[in-house]
Amino acid sequence: MDAQGRQIVERGPGFAASLGDLAGAINIKTGSAGLVAAIFGCSGPALIVIGAAGTGNLTNGQTVAWLLAIYGLGGLISLVLGLYYKMPITGAYSIPGAALVAGSLATFGFDQAVGAFIMAGVLVLILGVTGLIGKVMRWLPLPIVMAMIAGALIRFGIGAVTAVGKMPLVVGLTILAFFLSMRFVKVVPPVLTALIVGLLAVWATGSFGTGDAAISFVRPQLTAPSFTFGAFLAIAVPLAILVVGAENAQATGVLIAEKYNPPINAMTIISGIGGILAGFLGGHNANIAGPMTAICSSDQAGEDRSLRYGATVINGVLFAVFGIFAGLVVPLILKMPAALIGAIAGLAMINVLLMAFQAAFNKQSGYQIGAFVALIISMSNVSLFGISAPFWALVGGAVISLLVEEGAVVSTTAEANLAEREAA
Template sequence: MEHKQSRWIEKGPGFGAGLGDLGKHLGIKTASAGVVAAIFGCSGPALIVIGAAKGGNLTEGQTVAWLLAIYGLGGLISLIMALYYKIPVTGAYSIPGAALVAGALAIFPFEQAVGAFLMAGLMVFLLGITGVIGRVMRWLPMPIVMAMIAGALIRFGIGAVTSIEKLPIVVGSATLAFFLSMRFLKTVPPVLSALVVGLIAVALTGSFGGGEQVISFVAPEFTAPVFTLDAFLAIAVPLAVLVIGAENAQAIGVLYAEGYRPPINAMTVISGLGGIAAGFIGGHNANIAGPMTAICSSDQAGEDREGRYAATVLNGILFAAFGIFAGVAVPLIMALPGPLIGAVAGLAMITVLLSAFQAAFDRKAGYQIGAFVALIVAMSNISFFSISAPFWSLLAGALVSLLIEARPTAAEHRAEATPAE
């Protein structure tokens, strides 16, 4: 689906078209993908935020406000983007950003961190509204972007394997159900079969956990921001880079791999607005999310590529509800065993990874050495200056290709990356 450009923001079919077609696209496959993406996002990643809040000695009210900001606004981003563009652009928040903040709260008071959250959101917004990110992404060779996606998301596939060692019966049953469903039950999404069988196995084996991190249902407590240069350099700058270089770049690459034409500028702008709004509430950033976009845009969300946006809509509703009822929802979702969540998320990304590898190492597309460098850098999970591997992956792959391979033109690599309509 081609998006027309209106100054800086791409135009889409509109909310009327998205809402009007939602009913016919919301089926068992889109629903199951949306639920799996929501469970993934509301489980382990929430623990990172809760741990960061506890490490920073935040009150329960401040913790609930943080969760409300990133989940409530992340869900709202999903609803806006999916319904307006009718593609599965899925919102959440930066998971590595939460880890970055966790470390920073050992040094900076929370009110200074909140000021940095606002500054990070403003930076992302300005980069989007000026069209800088769109121009950069259109210049990058798609094999390098796809290799970054493959390297960044391969950990989810590996996690599906290592989870079997941690919880053999539960994860083994879910994995077997996934492939048997893929072979024999054409009308049932394999990821749904895996989740249902996994939950049954959890119940039969008594693998539900009570969860040590319990938050009372209390009113959010908002924190007035304080702006300092130190927090700007230590938190705002790396957080903005993470949002653009890790989350948005992954989501853009995933959408290209699945045959969509993502609205790059709009994705950056709304990630910036999400960061600003989340900062006012007390959260580190609400933005486009790579892993959740991967789940909702995969063929596990249905064969009809035009209808997969319904998975993002459902995911957005569940995310927003999780944020609103965070004090009650967190202990419940944490009762699900982590290995099962990791395994189901990894299984859901199989086709995304296949598409990324095929696009990255298609000899006709070229840039093979640059793509390989991007792959191994992304897989390394390195971090310099608090900036994670996906950013360095794109930078290293592009530099190597510029040095030893022909420089791309925008028309060439867009034509290679985008399937014919």
């Protein structure tokens, strides 16, 4: 408990309650949402990590250890939080963080990077244990958070459109199948129909890749950490901010939009623990995932919100399996067309984006100028001082609201959710 006697880690229904309802939570809708989230997380993002490993001249064993750390522990986070809180709180890792590390490995040795990974996890853990992250989330206006979510996720929707130009027949049939299924087939989630049709189209057109993956199945190789002040400033601090200000903030905003009361402190604490453990294994961070949480918490995972945690459980199992067998699975992922993966991810985001825009630009909620600023900053994908756009979107939106919009910058909806949970 903190100084006021409040629980540092929020209470949830517990594992027994979730396991008792798990049979009903595992169905075709949660299964398809969990599968799509896993395919998204294990495809393009995995290639970012593999590319970063190449930049740092890592051995095959170090690369496999990196993938094992972030996917294995990310899957474990999904299982722990999804089952304890009975919510679709999905774990993975920071995709922008992987890009940040890729640039840093040109300057720092991997042993220094590993030390920075561990220090980043410690920073995130401190934010969660002290409860500071909860105070920050209470202070931020909900419209600004939702605008940041919309700006960060809009690229997935745009990606579905640009994918048509890359593979017109395959992606066109995939998108058509999605909307026809939405209109005429009520028992099967549209995103699952789209995935099946897309894979059939890829098979029929012979569009599966034939190239070999850059790594093969080898034993993970651990790297002893080296702690330096330079790596702390260049890697640890920006990575910690990315985890809290981008991934956790996105996931929190999405869950609030879906009418959940997310356990903000617990999400931050487990992201810190995940970062420390992943660092010792040679991975940059295992934490709550914004995009995967968005997919698993959307209505694509079923109308009953109390059962959507089943999508997170399925996603967690698939992530863990991917991490364990990364050396064998990556070659298969490399054979799937990137355009198809992008199209499916974009289609899965439609309802999430709609809700984010509606919450961000509802006149009754106020903060419209701040929300607009947050939206365009988040969409810009700008990076300053090694920190990516979602963080600056929150800062910029809140500052502009303070300057030009009347009233204290307080999110009444988020504050009500937090107060309700703390009272419980």
